[in-house]
Amino acid sequence: xxxxxxxxxxxxxxxxxxxxxxxxxxxxxxxxxxxxxxxxxxxxxxxxxxxxxxxxxxxxxxxxxxxxxxxxxxxxxxxxxxxxxxxxxxxxxxxxxxxxxxxxxxxxxxxxxxxxxxxxxxxxxx
Amino acid sequence: xxxxxxxxxxxxxxxxxxxxxxxxxxxxxxxxxxxxxxxxxxxxxxxxxxxxxxxxxxxxxxxxxxxxxxxxxxxxxxxxxxxxxxxxxxxxxxxxxxxxxxxxxxxxxxxxxxxxxxxxxxxxxxxxxxxxxxxxxxxxxxxxxxxxxxxxxxxxxxxxxxxxxxxxxxxxxxxxxxxxxxxxxxxxxxxxxxxxxxxxxxxxxxxxxxxxxxxxxxxxxxxxxxxxxxxxxxxxxxxxxxxxxxxxxxxxxxxxxxxxxxxxxxxxxxxxxxxxxxxxxxxxxxx
Numbered sequence: 001x002x003x004x005x006x007x008x009x010x011x012x013x014x015x016x017x018x019x020x021x022x023x024x025x026x027x028x029x030x031x032x033x034x035x036x037x038x039x040x041x042x043x044x045x046x047x048x049x050x051x052x053x054x055x056x057x058x059x060x061x062x063x064x065x066x067x068x069x070x071x072x073x074x075x076x077x078x079x080x081x082x083x084x085x086x087x088x089x090x091x092x093x094x095x096x097x098x099x100x101x102x103x104x105x106x107x108x109x110x111x112x113x114x115x116x117x118x119x120x121x122x123x124x125x126x
Numbered sequence: 127x128x129x130x131x132x133x134x135x136x137x138x139x140x141x142x143x144x145x146x147x148x149x150x151x152x153x154x155x156x157x158x159x160x161x162x163x164x165x166x167x168x169x170x171x172x173x174x175x176x177x178x179x180x181x182x183x184x185x186x187x188x189x190x191x192x193x194x195x196x197x198x199x200x201x202x203x204x205x206x207x208x209x210x211x212x213x214x215x216x217x218x219x220x221x222x223x224x225x226x227x228x229x230x231x232x233x234x235x236x237x238x239x240x241x242x243x244x245x246x247x248x249x250x251x252x253x254x255x256x257x258x259x260x261x262x263x264x265x266x267x268x269x270x271x272x273x274x275x276x277x278x279x280x281x282x283x284x285x286x287x288x289x290x291x292x293x294x295x296x297x298x299x300x301x302x303x304x305x306x307x308x309x310x311x312x313x314x315x316x317x318x319x320x321x322x323x324x325x326x327x328x329x330x331x332x333x334x335x336x337x338x339x340x341x342x343x344x345x346x347x348x349x350x351x352x353x354x355x356x357x358x359x360x361x362x363x364x365x366x367x368x369x370x371x372x373x374x375x376x377x378x379x380x381x382x383x384x385x386x387x388x389x390x391x392x393x394x395x396x397x398x399x400x401x402x403x404x405x406x407x408x409x410x411x412x413x
Contacts, residue, residue: 084316088317090358097358
């Protein structure tokens with residue numbers, strides 16, 4: 001089974017899904033990412049799914065789950081590079097990834113995370 | 127061959143004479159000069175039909191089974207007749223009326239031929255009558271089918287025509303929706319819009335619904351789906367062109383468009399889009 005690598009860049013975690021996501025790989029990614037956020041204290045997570053062309057209800061739910069978990073662990077999450085077919089499928093499945101930020105590509109995703117980090121730095125409650 | 131068919135084939139053997147009587151009947155029934163205008167073509171068509179009927183009966187064709195192999199040639203002839211008549215602008219009624227007037231000369235000739243055998247005459251008349259009816263019915267079916275083909279092709283063309291995605295500004299796309307939004311149209315718009323968002327890297331899409339005649343809950347649901355899909359891709363969406371009546375319907379139906387930027391006109395939407403992308407438009411000459 002291929003494991004999805006999680007890269008750390010400063011306080012940001014990068015997850016790039018470059019293969020078609022198998023069910024078990026998705027489950028282990030969810031575990032790995034939760035552990036990694038906890039151990040590294042990362043403040044932001046960028047998930048690149050530009051190579052993902054096929055999603056079923058399970059993978060869709062896992063994506064929503066992974067981004068939801070990252071958010072609960074107080075890391076700003078952005079999902080980037082979603083393909084049109086994937087977006088349509090997720091909408092038809094009723095998974096709108098509520099509360100998850102999205103961006104068109106990695107560059108814009110990073111900018112979004114930087115802005116989120118600055119906002120957080122200004123916010124005294126955070 | 128059934129015995130009652132023998133008389134029919136004998137009557138049809140002299141096809142020229144039958145066709146002549148048939149055409150007299152046609153021009154008498156319609157009273158038009160359409161028949162005289164292209165008489166040669168019509169004589170050829172009628173002769174072809176008469177021969178096809180004759181051959182069909184000789185080939186053991188059964189009047190009750192018009193779909194059978196023996197009638198293949200007749201069906202072909204009738205199909206091309208129906209199509210060419212339709213192309214010339216004849217109505218379905220005129221084409222089937224042309225065929226139905228074939229009965230009169232056939233009946234008259236059968237009556238002469240079988241004057242001494244009344245039971246056989248009745249059987250033959252019945253066979254001819256049902257065959258001609260089936261022929262007329264068949265041309266109607268072909269006519270209807272070719273009409274349906276045209277309608278379907280036009281529908282497809284309409285679908286393609288009505289969903290252009292326009293690049294309005296750097297990073298701003300617009301889709302002017304025209305016509306009723308059903309799920310098929312929405313799907314097509316959604317696909318082409320999302321693909322263009324990926325291709326151009328645009329962060330804003332404006333959906334203009336000025337040309338949508340009515341918005342009900344289903345249409346609103348389709349719009350919401352499109353907006354959600356655009357957001358999932360990482361772009362944002364503005365809905366513009368909401369006419370006063372449509373705004374009222376949306377509120378009365380209790381459709382929740384919260385969280386979606388809505389504007390009255392495309393111009394308003396564009397100015398919001400420019401503001402968001404960091405552009406300002408200034409006038410260089412005094413008004």
